[in-house]
Amino acid sequence: xxxxxxxxxxxxxxxxxxxxxxxxxxxxxxxxxxxxxxxxxxxxxxxxxxxxxxxxxxxxxxxxxxxxxxxxxxxxxxxxxxxxxxxxxxxxxxxxxxxxxxxxxxxxxxxxxx
Amino acid sequence: xxxxxxxxxxxxxxxxxxxxxxxxxxxxxxxxxxxxxxxxxxxxxxxxxxxxxxxxxxxxxxxxxxxxxxxxxxxxxxxxxxxxxxxxxxxxxxxxxxxxxxxxxxxxxx
Numbered sequence: 001x002x003x004x005x006x007x008x009x010x011x012x013x014x015x016x017x018x019x020x021x022x023x024x025x026x027x028x029x030x031x032x033x034x035x036x037x038x039x040x041x042x043x044x045x046x047x048x049x050x051x052x053x054x055x056x057x058x059x060x061x062x063x064x065x066x067x068x069x070x071x072x073x074x075x076x077x078x079x080x081x082x083x084x085x086x087x088x089x090x091x092x093x094x095x096x097x098x099x100x101x102x103x104x105x106x107x108x109x110x111x112x113x114x
Numbered sequence: 115x116x117x118x119x120x121x122x123x124x125x126x127x128x129x130x131x132x133x134x135x136x137x138x139x140x141x142x143x144x145x146x147x148x149x150x151x152x153x154x155x156x157x158x159x160x161x162x163x164x165x166x167x168x169x170x171x172x173x174x175x176x177x178x179x180x181x182x183x184x185x186x187x188x189x190x191x192x193x194x195x196x197x198x199x200x201x202x203x204x205x206x207x208x209x210x211x212x213x214x215x216x217x218x219x220x221x222x223x224x
Binding site: 004040041042043044045048058090099100102103104105106107108 | 118122144145147149154155156157158159162164201203205211212213214215216217
């Protein structure tokens with residue numbers, strides 16, 4: 001079974017802090033994704049990566065950056081946290097090359113910015 | 115623009131059947147996914163449709179009509195554990211990204 005592990009289930013930070021969310025997958029997947037999920041809205045893509053050191057902006061990249069130095073690890077960085085970044089953050093991974101391959105999700109990090 | 119519509123909430127009775135609809139307007143189409151998400155947990159993959167017709171997996175079935183931009187998820191013999199949100203997502207021409215609906219919260223009553 002695919003395992004996607006996010007470093008924290010719950011996190012509380014202060015406005016202006018730099019915040020790191022870590023995600024590791026164990027299935028050698030090429031693609032990795034960061035989403036945020038807010039009530040009443042669908043999953044919104046922040047950034048994705050299809051290879052080591054490669055990254056692409058999603059729909060809402062402002063205020064975020066990412067890092068993928070190793071294939072298994074994809075980090076999301078909030079450069080200067082703001083209260084409107086309080087949300088559930090979900091990491092996902094998928095196999096490259098086949099359109100029927102689903103994305104596999106971690107358990108999520110519920111981030112509160114005070 | 116890209117848009118996926120699902121009902122916000124549905125209620126059904128234990129042991130009954132429920133159909134959750136999803137309509138989409140996207141620039142391209144490379145398959146449609148259904149996911150289940152229990153409160154506070156990760157979404158988990160349920161089904162994938164790329165050709166028209168019905169795909170059955172135990173108590174769950176998923177249907178697709180590409181000409182109508184329409185899919186549904188059918189849940190039979192409902193159990194209390196089926197109370198969850200059900201997310202519809204479309205893969206457009208990109209092989210990487212999915213476009214997500216807001217999800218349908220399904221409440222099962224005894």
